[in-house]
Amino acid sequence: MKHSYLMTPGPSPLLPEVKAALGRDIIHHRTDEFREVLKEAHEGLKYLFQTKNPVLIFSSSGTGAMEAAVSNFLKKEDKALIVMGGKFGERWKEICESFGVETVPLNVEWGNAPISEDIEKLLDADSGIKAVYTTLCETSTATVYDIKSIAEVIRKKGLLCVVDAVSGLGQDVLKTDEWGVDVVVSGSQKGLMLPPGLAFLSFSKKAEKFLEESDLPKYYFDLKKASKSWEKNDTPFTPSVSLIFALRESLRVIREEGLETRWKDFGKMGRALRSALTSLGFEILSKSPSSSVTAALVKEIDTASIVRKMRKEYGISIAGGQGHLKGKIVRIAHMGYINPSDIVMCLSVLEKVLADSGVSIEKGVSLKAFQEVYYA
Numbered sequence: 001m002k003h004s005y006l007m008t009p010g011p012s013p014l015l016p017e018v019k020a021a022l023g024r025d026i027i028h029h030r031t032d033e034f035r036e037v038l039k040e041a042h043e044g045l046k047y048l049f050q051t052k053n054p055v056l057i058f059s060s061s062g063t064g065a066m067e068a069a070v071s072n073f074l075k076k077e078d079k080a081l082i083v084m085g086g087k088f089g090e091r092w093k094e095i096c097e098s099f100g101v102e103t104v105p106l107n108v109e110w111g112n113a114p115i116s117e118d119i120e121k122l123l124d125a126d127s128g129i130k131a132v133y134t135t136l137c138e139t140s141t142a143t144v145y146d147i148k149s150i151a152e153v154i155r156k157k158g159l160l161c162v163v164d165a166v167s168g169l170g171q172d173v174l175k176t177d178e179w180g181v182d183v184v185v186s187g188s189q190k191g192l193m194l195p196p197g198l199a200f201l202s203f204s205k206k207a208e209k210f211l212e213e214s215d216l217p218k219y220y221f222d223l224k225k226a227s228k229s230w231e232k233n234d235t236p237f238t239p240s241v242s243l244i245f246a247l248r249e250s251l252r253v254i255r256e257e258g259l260e261t262r263w264k265d266f267g268k269m270g271r272a273l274r275s276a277l278t279s280l281g282f283e284i285l286s287k288s289p290s291s292s293v294t295a296a297l298v299k300e301i302d303t304a305s306i307v308r309k310m311r312k313e314y315g316i317s318i319a320g321g322q323g324h325l326k327g328k329i330v331r332i333a334h335m336g337y338i339n340p341s342d343i344v345m346c347l348s349v350l351e352k353v354l355a356d357s358g359v360s361i362e363k364g365v366s367l368k369a370f371q372e373v374y375y376a
């Protein structure tokens, strides 16, 4: 029997406390007992999101909260600026367009981070833009965006700043209130060490004004309805009771360890992994590498075969590329419940698979490079 490991940028491994909570008997959700669980989860989410504002919970994958962040804050024929530097920027554009929102793209080369001055120029040139939709960690390129300076530019103009932090939250630094980010969305299966199935959305006081004026269609993801229930530690529809038991545990662990500690540790894991992959002759894709996931270009072989061999023969799941990067990159996640020792193990298998594929490498070179940075 082979142990299997998830090193993909979602889903990611489950925390032991989460697994235990998932096995609990279900309880009815309209009870004081469940409201207490929700209350603790709501408090924990505020800490994770670094906000004093509400963080709502939905039963959906992360994209559900992305959709809510469009349908609840914009009006028909509104215009939105979309930062397009990868697959998830494209998703913002697709969602906006499906609601009839006009989009103004800021095209960023995949692997680069947007420059806030470029956003400012586009906003200066078009006074019709109401909101900017961007990403904390663009998972498809393993790139972290400078949300602090982006939010600053948007705030000066009184526009809405919306950030997809589905994969970055917990590893890449995000200070929602301090940086003036209006709407943040996330999901359960990346940094939160939970199964897929929950989505989260926080919104600022300023966003409430946009919420009041929005006339786009919505029903399940109606934030007005959801916030009324949230105030009573309740949900408008049946919540994912088991996942919320588990969420409470995950948030407890994150809080005990502390975000500052986690930010530092995942940052170091990222640096060490980049050094390890470079030692194998790979080229790091991102010019602004994320602390949640690392992507590297591999010249010699189709990376789809590396990914397949690692999964089939060694039980280790890493990810390949999306879009035009398919077959060209490997992506290894360091998010949620991933430890440095998991990465060392992953690298040793990666070396073996490379050697089996005829790539000549010095045995152990990447393990040494990883340790020299991580344990420096």
Ligand SMILES: *Cc1c(COP(=O)(O)O)cnc(C)c1O
Residues within 6 Å of the ligand: 010, 061, 062, 063, 064, 088, 135, 137, 138, 139, 164, 165, 166, 167, 187
């Ligand atoms: C995973 C991910 C999402 C959401 O995907 P779902 O499959 O809907 O959970 C959104 N944005 C980013 C940046 C992601 O990494």
